[in-house]
Amino acid sequence: MKKTLALAGLMGLVAACGGPAASGRAPDPAKLTLVDRTATAAGPLDSATWLLDEEPGTLDLDVDGGTPNRTVLANVCERLLQTQPDMTVKPWLAEKVERPDPRTMVLHLRADATFHDGSPVTADDVVWSLKRHAGDGMDESDEFEDVESVAKSGERRVTIAFKKPNALFEQAIAGGAGIVFDREVVEKHGKEFGSPESPDACSGPYRLKEWKSGSHLTIERHDAYWNKDVKPLTKTVTFTWADETAMVNSLATGAADGAYLSDTGPAVALQGNQAVTVAFGPTTRVFVLLPTDRGALKDPRIRRALSLAVDRAGIVRSGFAGLARPWKVPVGAGAWSYEKQAFQAAYDGLAGAPDTPQVEEARKLVQEAGAPATPIVVATNGEQTRNVIANAVVDAAKKIGLTAQIKTVPAAEYGSFYTDKALRAQVDLVPDDWYITKADPIGFYDNGLTGSSNNWVGYSSPAYDKLVASALAATDPARRAKDVIELQRLFTADMVWISLAEVPNAVVLGGKVTGPPASQVHLGYPWAADLGRKG
Amino acid sequence: MIRKLAGLPATLLATSFVIFGAAYAAPGDPVTFLAGGKDNLSPEHIAAVRAQYHLDDPFVVQYGRWLGDAVTGDLGRSLQYNDQVGDLLAARLPSTLGLVAYSTVLFVVFGVGLGVLAAVRGGRVDAAVVAGTTFATSVPPFVVATALISLFGVQLGWFPVLGGGSLWHLTLPAVTLATGALAIISRVTRQAMIEQRELDHVTVARASGLSERLIVVRHVLRGALGPIVTMCGLVTAGMLAGTVVVETAFGISGVGSLLVHAINTHDFPVTQAVLLLMVAAYITVTTLVELLQPLIDPRTRRAA
Numbered sequence: 001m002k003k004t005l006a007l008a009g010l011m012g013l014v015a016a017c018g019g020p021a022a023s024g025r026a027p028d029p030a031k032l033t034l035v036d037r038t039a040t041a042a043g044p045l046d047s048a049t050w051l052l053d054e055e056p057g058t059l060d061l062d063v064d065g066g067t068p069n070r071t072v073l074a075n076v077c078e079r080l081l082q083t084q085p086d087m088t089v090k091p092w093l094a095e096k097v098e099r100p101d102p103r104t105m106v107l108h109l110r111a112d113a114t115f116h117d118g119s120p121v122t123a124d125d126v127v128w129s130l131k132r133h134a135g136d137g138m139d140e141s142d143e144f145e146d147v148e149s150v151a152k153s154g155e156r157r158v159t160i161a162f163k164k165p166n167a168l169f170e171q172a173i174a175g176g177a178g179i180v181f182d183r184e185v186v187e188k189h190g191k192e193f194g195s196p197e198s199p200d201a202c203s204g205p206y207r208l209k210e211w212k213s214g215s216h217l218t219i220e221r222h223d224a225y226w227n228k229d230v231k232p233l234t235k236t237v238t239f240t241w242a243d244e245t246a247m248v249n250s251l252a253t254g255a256a257d258g259a260y261l262s263d264t265g266p267a268v269a270l271q272g273n274q275a276v277t278v279a280f281g282p283t284t285r286v287f288v289l290l291p292t293d294r295g296a297l298k299d300p301r302i303r304r305a306l307s308l309a310v311d312r313a314g315i316v317r318s319g320f321a322g323l324a325r326p327w328k329v330p331v332g333a334g335a336w337s338y339e340k341q342a343f344q345a346a347y348d349g350l351a352g353a354p355d356t357p358q359v360e361e362a363r364k365l366v367q368e369a370g371a372p373a374t375p376i377v378v379a380t381n382g383e384q385t386r387n388v389i390a391n392a393v394v395d396a397a398k399k400i401g402l403t404a405q406i407k408t409v410p411a412a413e414y415g416s417f418y419t420d421k422a423l424r425a426q427v428d429l430v431p432d433d434w435y436i437t438k439a440d441p442i443g444f445y446d447n448g449l450t451g452s453s454n455n456w457v458g459y460s461s462p463a464y465d466k467l468v469a470s471a472l473a474a475t476d477p478a479r480r481a482k483d484v485i486e487l488q489r490l491f492t493a494d495m496v497w498i499s500l501a502e503v504p505n506a507v508v509l510g511g512k513v514t515g516p517p518a519s520q521v522h523l524g525y526p527w528a529a530d531l532g533r534k535g
Numbered sequence: 536m537i538r539k540l541a542g543l544p545a546t547l548l549a550t551s552f553v554i555f556g557a558a559y560a561a562p563g564d565p566v567t568f569l570a571g572g573k574d575n576l577s578p579e580h581i582a583a584v585r586a587q588y589h590l591d592d593p594f595v596v597q598y599g600r601w602l603g604d605a606v607t608g609d610l611g612r613s614l615q616y617n618d619q620v621g622d623l624l625a626a627r628l629p630s631t632l633g634l635v636a637y638s639t640v641l642f643v644v645f646g647v648g649l650g651v652l653a654a655v656r657g658g659r660v661d662a663a664v665v666a667g668t669t670f671a672t673s674v675p676p677f678v679v680a681t682a683l684i685s686l687f688g689v690q691l692g693w694f695p696v697l698g699g700g701s702l703w704h705l706t707l708p709a710v711t712l713a714t715g716a717l718a719i720i721s722r723v724t725r726q727a728m729i730e731q732r733e734l735d736h737v738t739v740a741r742a743s744g745l746s747e748r749l750i751v752v753r754h755v756l757r758g759a760l761g762p763i764v765t766m767c768g769l770v771t772a773g774m775l776a777g778t779v780v781v782e783t784a785f786g787i788s789g790v791g792s793l794l795v796h797a798i799n800t801h802d803f804p805v806t807q808a809v810l811l812l813m814v815a816a817y818i819t820v821t822t823l824v825e826l827l828q829p830l831i832d833p834r835t836r837r838a839a
Contacts, residue, residue, distance in 0.1 A: 058617030136583040195619075215630075245784070246696065246783075249696040253692060453576055453577045453578060
């Protein structure tokens with residue numbers, strides 16, 4: 001009987017608490033302030049436990065640049081340039097980048113940088129690493145499409161020749177495409193490089209100490225780090241992984257010190273908890289609707305009408321518990337790493353993607369286009385956010401004289417929309433989230449090019465294509481911003497994709513720690529070096 | 536016995552074919568997980584990745600390659616994790632086996648104990664045990680997990696809420712896993728004991744003036760042991776395949792969570808290896824139980 005009573009008591013308790021993931025209040029999206037960094041750390045920290053969504057699959061970012069993999073390696077591997085918490089790019093392993101002409105880039109390497117085994121970072125390592133990144137099937141190979149050749153041109157100089165001008169390449173080498181490996185280490189470990197048995201081959205402020213497959217992964221401060229200006233406060237960071245509920249419980253009980261969140265759920269659950277702080281930072285991540293060329297959505301007027309009629313504020317409230325912002329363009333404000341004011345002004349002036357529905361205007365567009373015979377089919381994978389979006393689309397369609405229905409696709413199959421034409425032919429709209437790792441919107445707008453693999457609706461505009469080429473060639477930021485703003489106008493005027501909500505980057509910190517950036521830069525910037533004891 | 540052992544490879548071969556076929560036919564495409572990000576899904580990149588992982592080979596060729604490697608002891612390389620499947624399994628097996636062993640101890644000790652108690656005492660004790668265990672079977676494991684975590688992990692802070700490793704870490708997960716099993720075992724024990732008590736030899740023993748305690752231990756419990764052991768074996772074998780929910784709730788990287796992840800990402804080699812391991816473990820455990828039977832119950836030995 002005792003057992004029954006104890007269990008019954010437990011059940012009552014759970015019912016009373018409502019479970020960890022369901023508690024907490026929804027904050028007001030209008031009051032969501034974004035910061036680049038969390039409060040500066042007061043002092044050193046012996047160790048910290050950090051949570052990831054899942055165990056990294058590999059620590060070779062050329063094989064797989066997944067979010068957990070990048071979050072760990074941002075502290076271990078260094079790039080030629082480095083993105084800062086405010087999303088600007090500054091010299092790093094390359095102390096200077098020269099562009100003698102639009103088709104040539106010369107990298108001047110630092111003399112004092114060393115790998116973790118003490119060997120110097122040489123021009124040969126850089127050339128070898130860039131060629132590795134460019135290899136067939138490698139994760140960053142698409143960044144090298146315009147590259148003609150990479151060659152050593154001096155003791156500490158590497159020259160890159162381009163087939164055509166590419167202004168984005170600096171952003172690329174501040175990301176995964178610019179990681180410099182110790183050639184000897186990578187070659188020595190061959191196929192095993194990046195697996196739990198192999199060491200890292202990098203030069204960063206932390207080195208890989210131990211990866212116990214299925215259990216944890218530890219990085220340790222590299223005391224012989226070449227850059228004396230960087231003084232990491234935390235000695236070791238141990239990574240473990242957990243799903244949403246376990247993540248919330250670990251952070252609430254202090255079993256873990258922090259985590260970068262990829263979903264809004266834990267942030268909502270932890271909002272009211274005094275023991276932790278949640279900070280939000282700039283991001284490029286946006287939830288969008290990708291239209292296909294199956295039927296009604298082929299007509300830009302129908303796309304515009306749907307964009308006008310969909311309730312973005314409602315989606316933000318129900319789908320993201322308020323932890324997002326209604327958004328008009330397909331890239332988040334975190335991409336505005338230059339000419340910020342120009343981008344902001346252009347954004348403010350955009351119409352066609354209102355926070356709250358403009359039903360009358362949308363109806364007129366539908367009447368003009370003529371309502372299609374077959375209903376619009378919107379996809380979901382059954383996940384809450386996508387369900388909310390799919391329902392919002394159905395609701396919007398009904399209000400403007402269209403019909404729409406929802407098709408649920410298994411979660412494991414959802415990604416196949418990008419590769420499987422037959423699957424795509426079954427739906428008209430696919431809600432999904434998108435981010436770019438480069439802090440420059442031009443990194444996104446090539447998706448609208450004629451024939452681009454993500455341009456499912458078959459959008460084709462010679463003016464647009466010309467402008468993408470022009471922007472990619474514009475090494476002057478002000479000129480590039482002008483082109484990008486015009487691209488943004490064209491893209492949203494015809495709603496090649498329909499943008500819905502910007503989801504900020506979120507970092508949760510336990511009571512003892514502070515310091516890391518809140519912006520999306522944790523995928524490439526050594527954030528653990530800023531982590532330390534709270535004052 | 537020999538025939539049984541010879542049957543194991545045949546069973547595994549047939550199972551491997553079915554699993555491979557199912558994984559191959561399942562909707563979705565591993566390339567979307569292997570390409571690393573949506574902005575990487577250009578036709579050229581996809582073609583390169585497909586070639587790298589031999590994804591375009593016909594089903595029979597893929598299966599043949601897998602089988603050829605498997606018989607030499609090479610279970611292949613995970614698509615998701617850049618690591619040997621053997622290494623992945625070796626790293627995760629201890630957590631899962633520890634969890635199952637711990638919870639087997641719990642449900643055997645408490646399950647048999649409660650069953651005996653209910654059968655011997657009868658009356659209100661019996662009613663309470665039956666009611667309690669009925670309730671325990673009706674609560675799904677994830678609810679038990681949530682309840683245990685919120686009370687003993689979050690509120691009281693007695694147990695860690697995440698991860699495996701030590702006995703301390705495995706206590707709440709093992710209790711969760713044992714709860715449903717405990718109910719089944721206590722009922723089987725109770726039922727078998729009650730049946731035994733009505734048999735002639737027990738009546739004879741009682742008539743000869745033996746103490747009730749001795750009767751229960753020597754005659755009733757011993758006679759009831761057959762079905763109890765069988766059921767304990769089956770439940771344990773089932774647990775080896777059923778730790779998924781508990782592993783997920785407590786964030787334990789065991790074989791169960793490895794399997795779920797592998798299925799979701801179409802990681803053929805891992806799915807194949809984990810499922811085969813589970814099938815082999817199930818067959819082994821049930822065979823062991825069968826071998827144990829004659830030792831417990833002399834009547835089955837004679838019959839055989």
